[in-house]
């Protein structure tokens with residue numbers, strides 16, 4: 001099987017590549033990534049010379065570059081992880097979110113059709129559903145009500161995928177996952193930012209009252225769900241993925257400080273994010289019933305192993321925070 005993975009140098013994409021190369025020996029994998037600020041080939045150093053893996057630097061929204069890639073290999077499936085993903089960045093600069101998340105997805109969909117690739121997986125997010133009150137959970141039929149430029153660009157991509165299924169008969173599937181945590185997450189997102197700031201003795205910036213709720217899932221469980229959806233998901237189907245594991249930000253940050261043995265005095269309340277979604281929670285009954293997916297990590301051990309990973313990989317996150325990591329791929333890949 002020839003699989004095209006986009007955005008494979010990012011957090012979830014790189015975990016997915018490790019997962020596929022380890023657990024699915026029939027797969028030859030091509031990773032296309034533009035290496036934006038959050039693309040880091042150090043995440044893939046262990047598989048750089050793997051016989052079933054190849055990296056190509058390209059922008060998914062560049063039709064000519066992507067055409068060459070599709071023409072060169074007869075792909076059996078495309079898994080689109082590439083995206084601009086940070087809500088705060090989308091608030092200060094939405095344009096690149098539309099470029100990659102909407103136009104990039106459209107380029108991939110067009111080439112998937114043109115080259116008759118039999119299967120397309122769109123990695124989406126629970127954020128397309130907007131914000132929940134204190135109770136209830138998102139199901140696949142919850143109306144889309146995105147609130148940030150990030151989530152609205154992801155919703156736009158989801159609607160395009162839906163349109164290609166209905167209009168052109170594309171065989172595509174969409175997953176909408178809750179917040180992920182685990183190794184290789186860029187330290188601008190909550191968990192790695194708080195771990196690394198605490199280790200550096202820097203303040204931990206908690207937005208607003210700290211009582212916004214997220215439903216956390218280990219990235220490895222997301223990777224297993226993505227593979228199952230790719231392999232067995234129904235044509236045109238959407239699958240919510242989540243761990244039934246709700247935490248408010250303040251409680252989570254305190255738990256991280258406890259695991260690290262650092263004082264709560266590092267917590268600093270800062271101005272709230274504009275339009276900040278209050279609560280996300282996923283009802284994952286469909287993927288569990290139809291595809292047999294269940295999370296395997298319990299949060300306390302998943303969080304502990306994640307903290308341990310950042311402790312053991314201090315040079316990785318220090319190089320990301322200092323910007324040094326970008327030299328790695330320039331040297332190793334002569335890019």
Ligand code: NAD
Pocket residue numbers: 006007008009010011012013032033034035036037038039040058059060061080081082083084085086099100104123124125126154176177178179180181186
């Ligand atoms: P990330 O920001 O860590 O990585 C994104 C990757 O995409 C990077 O390697 C980047 O270089 C690449 N990229 C960006 N623009 C590109 C372009 N134009 N062409 C090619 N590559 C490009 O993101 P992540 O957290 O790994 O998220 C991956 C996917 O999962 C995204 O689609 C995101 O919406 C979705 N998702 C993320 C979470 C989460 O908690 N992180 C939860 C649910 C869904």
Ligand code: TYD
Pocket residue numbers: 086087088179188189190191193205206207212213214249273
């Ligand atoms: P984030 O990791 O950016 O994911 P998302 O906004 O996509 O859910 O943020 C998770 C939660 O943590 C969200 O409620 C915003 C909050 N947050 C902070 O309180 N401080 C921070 O410095 C960051 C990055 C996030």
